[in-house]
Amino acid sequence: MKLIVTGGAGFIGSAVVRQAVRAGHEVVNLDALTYAACxxxxxxxxxxxxxxxxxxxIRDRAAMDRLFAAHAPDAIMHLAAESHVDRSIDGPGTFIDTNITGTYTLLEAARAWWVGAGxxxxxxxxHISTDEVFGSLGQTGQFTEVTxxxxxxxxxxxxxxxxxxxRAWHxxxxxxxxxxxxxNNYGPYHFPEKLIPVxxxxxxxxxxLPIYGDGSNIRDWLYVEDHADALLTVVQRGQVGRSYNIGGENERSNLELVKTLCAILDEKRPKASGSYADQIxxxxxRPGHDARYAIDPTRIREELGWRPSVTVEQGLALTVDWYLANEPWWRALQDRKGVGERLGVKA
Structure with a gap:
């Protein structure tokens, strides 16, 4: 396929780009190179x-029209977005502008090209989105596509x-x-403001090692390379007009997750004394912190035959290995605005 990937220099977008190029697709990576891109x-x-x-x-309509005209894609995979909850608490305007107005602009450019091309x-x-749109779960239940x-x-x-x-444009x-x-995604190239790289x-x-509240908030953790594989599956074989929930089938509380990371680091880069868990x-x-997210992946599994390939323990070990081996990458990002600061407290 000929693919346009928006936000392809970001965390998830770059995983999609790398996999798609390796698979032989023709890939156009569109990115505005904002603070989290690399x-x-x-x-x-x-x-x-x-x-x-x-x-x-993506908010530049003329640029989007030129993009479609020049590349005539088989598909556009729209990942470009502001995505850090804490930053949205401190500065919501950027999120409204990019995620809503930007998506509208992209939809209109895509529609104009599609109609003009017959x-x-x-x-x-x-359109790639998040389970956070569904809100917060209690101790039981999972998000489905009709939640x-x-x-x-x-x-x-x-x-x-x-x-x-x-959905409305469809x-x-x-x-x-x-x-x-x-x-929740994690893995290599994760920008160092999110929980796992922090x-x-x-x-x-x-x-x-900062943990919000008592650490009881639960997330379903999805290794980013698995997510990229799922996205490429959906764009090629998903049913038009349909949505698919993609989960890692790996629920963990934040405290459990951090303790697992500490144990992995204790093994791979032991301290002179004690455990990294001593630093918790x-x-x-966080204001309005959702208690639990959990994905029901039945639809994508039954319709498209997709399941995640790694457990959270395997994925975390791979992630730690990557950060230990790629210090120049994360060192270069630590001076970017907001990295290393506690954000989301203005509320």
């Missing part, structure tokens, strides 16, 4: 003949709005879309 994420495929990079903003039957607009939306943060509200726009204009909602890098630096510190909870 072209080093795609360095391994940068010289491939089936890879092109375009620096542009409505090619094989075209797909694949009512109940976003609790500016980030999740902006993603919920973008999901609704994509129902109103017939634009052929597929949607996916994923659980824990790894703080541990190595001898700093406190409980901090004031």
């Amino acid at each position: 072209l080093d994420n795609v360095a391994e495929v940068a010289d491939a003949p089936n890879y092109t990079f375009v620096e542009a903003d 409505r090619p039957e094989g075209f797909r607009f694949h 009512p939306y109940d976003p609790r943060s500016p980030y999740s509200a902006s993603k919920a709005a973008s999901d609704h726009l994509v 129902e109103t204009y017939g634009l052929p879309v597929v949607l996916t909602n994923c659980s 824990i790894i890098l703080n541990a190595l630096a001898g700093k406190a 510190t409980f901090v004031t909870d």
Whole structure:
């Protein structure tokens, strides 16, 4: 396929780009190179003949029109988004602008190109979203594709709005879309403001390992390479107009997750004395912190035959290995605005 991947220099987007290029797809990586983007994420495929990079903003309609005209894609995989909940608490405007207005602009550019090209039957607009649009679960139950939306943060509200726009463009204009909602991702190239890289890098630096509240918040953890594989499966074989929930089938509380990371680090990079778990510190909870997310992956498993390939313990070990082996990558990002600071406290 000829794919346009928006946000392809980011964490999940770059995993999609790397896998798609390796699989032989023709890939156009569109990224505005904002604070969380890094072209080093795609360095391994940068010289491939089936890879092109375009620096542009999804909010720029003229640039999006040029993009579609120049590349005539079989599909666009839309991952470009502001995604850090804590940053959305401190500055929601950027999330509204990028995630809602940007998605609208991209939808209109895609629709105009699709209509002008004679409505090619094989075209797909694949919108990648999050399980956070569904809100918070209690101790039981899982999110399905028909769970009512109940976003609790500016980030999740902006993603919920973008999901609704994509569905509306399908129902109103017939634009052929597929949607996916994923659980929490982790793995190589994870920008060092999210929980897992923060824990790894703080541990190595001898700093406190901050856990919000009492650490009881539960997430379903999805290894990013598994997620990229699922996304490429959906864009090729997913049913038009349908959404697919993608989960790792790996529920863990934040405290359990951090303790597992500490045990892995104790084995792979032991301290002179004691355990990295000695550095765990409980901090004031995030405002509106959702208690539990859990994905029911039945639809993608039964319709498309996809399941995750690694457990959370396997994936965390791979992730620690990657950070230990790639210090120049994360060192270069630690001076970017907000990295290493406690965000999301202005509320």
